[in-house]
Amino acid sequence: MAKLYFRYSAMNAGKTTQLLQVKYNYEERGQTVILFKPAIDNRENTTKVRSRIGLEADAILVNSETDLLQFVKSELQHHPIHCVLIDEAQFLTKKQVLQLCAIVDDLNIAVIAYGLRADFKGDLFPGSEALLAFSDSIEELKTICWCGKKAIMNTRLVNGKPVYEGEQIFIGGNESYISLCRKHWREGKTSPG
Numbered sequence: 001m002a003k004l005y006f007r008y009s010a011m012n013a014g015k016t017t018q019l020l021q022v023k024y025n026y027e028e029r030g031q032t033v034i035l036f037k038p039a040i041d042n043r044e045n046t047t048k049v050r051s052r053i054g055l056e057a058d059a060i061l062v063n064s065e066t067d068l069l070q071f072v073k074s075e076l077q078h079h080p081i082h083c084v085l086i087d088e089a090q091f092l093t094k095k096q097v098l099q100l101c102a103i104v105d106d107l108n109i110a111v112i113a114y115g116l117r118a119d120f121k122g123d124l125f126p127g128s129e130a131l132l133a134f135s136d137s138i139e140e141l142k143t144i145c146w147c148g149k150k151a152i153m154n155t156r157l158v159n160g161k162p163v164y165e166g167e168q169i170f171i172g173g174n175e176s177y178i179s180l181c182r183k184h185w186r187e188g189k190t191s192p193g
């Protein structure tokens with residue numbers, strides 16, 4: 001019985017690394033995987049999903065207008081599909097999350113979505129909010145703050161200083177974001193010094 005899984009965390013918890021490991025596991029067993037990546041995540045200017053430790057795989061770019069259900073149905077006409085993986089799932093729309101539900105419920109294909117739960121202000125991303133509401137299984141991947149506590153917050157940095165105002169979406173990596181525990185996020189303390 002297929003399920004919709006949402007695996008979330010703060011930044012730098014290894015979401016993409018785990019996604020690529022899951023993809024490898026399916027393919028090692030001769031099963032077919034579709035890997036989606038939101039086009040808005042253009043850091044690498046490529047169709048590749050790339051982890052910080054150097055693993056990578058080709059992905060299908062999607063935007064807010066992409067019908068994920070129709071894409072998968074079209075692919076099913078050519079070959080079986082055993083799993084759908086989504087990197088940076090926080091950028092999906094609610095409509096796309098409902099399409100993922102239909103892929104699971106109507107096509108009996110497992111869907112595993114990886115993404116952030118909340119933005120740098122502590123607000124849920126629309127895709128994450130829908131995934132929290134509709135997923136069969138929700139799993140937190142853990143990472144740590146500089147102090148050693150569990151990091152649950154993403155902090156945006158501008159010139160090395162935390163900011164709490166601005167557009168929800170600003171694509172960046174380690175130069176633009178740091179994961180902190182809630183206490184240090186509230187205090188804006190990004191290091192022990």
